[in-house]
Amino acid sequence: MLIHLPIVILASLHPIAVGNAVPQFDIARECREEGDTKEMQQRCTDDEVQARKQLEAEWMQFSPRAIIQCNGETNIDGTPSYVELQTCLEMERDVRIEREADTPQ
Numbered sequence: 001m002l003i004h005l006p007i008v009i010l011a012s013l014h015p016i017a018v019g020n021a022v023p024q025f026d027i028a029r030e031c032r033e034e035g036d037t038k039e040m041q042q043r044c045t046d047d048e049v050q051a052r053k054q055l056e057a058e059w060m061q062f063s064p065r066a067i068i069q070c071n072g073e074t075n076i077d078g079t080p081s082y083v084e085l086q087t088c089l090e091m092e093r094d095v096r097i098e099r100e101a102d103t104p105q
Contacts, residue, residue, distance in 0.1 A: 022055045023071060025080045033079055051082035055089070066092035 031044035070088035074080045 020059070022052060022059055022082075023080070023085075025052075025082060025085075027052075027082070030079050030081050048082045051086045055082060055086050058089075062089045062093060063096065066096075 025048075027045055027048045030048060031041045034044045035041040066089055070085055070092060071080075073088055074085045
C-alpha cells in the first residue's frame, strides 16, 4: 500500500512549469501562518524577500530536475516558502557538486 504513496502525492500536485524565473509565492499568506505577532510576521517577510532575491541571483545554476523536485516539495502543504525552496535547491546543488568531485576522472 505504501508503494503507491509517491504516485498519489505526485498526481495531486499541480503541473509545475520549469522556466527561467523564480516562481511567485504569496509571502504575506505564508508569513501570516508562520507567526502570531507582527514582529514574527515581519521577520518572516524579511527572510522570504531575502531568499527570493538570492534565488533570483542563483536561479540558472540549479538543474531543471532539482527545480521540479524542490518546487513540488515546497508546494506540498499549500504554503510554499522561498526559504524552504532555497534550502532544498542549495542542498540538491551541494550534493550534485560533491558527487561530481568524487567521480574519478
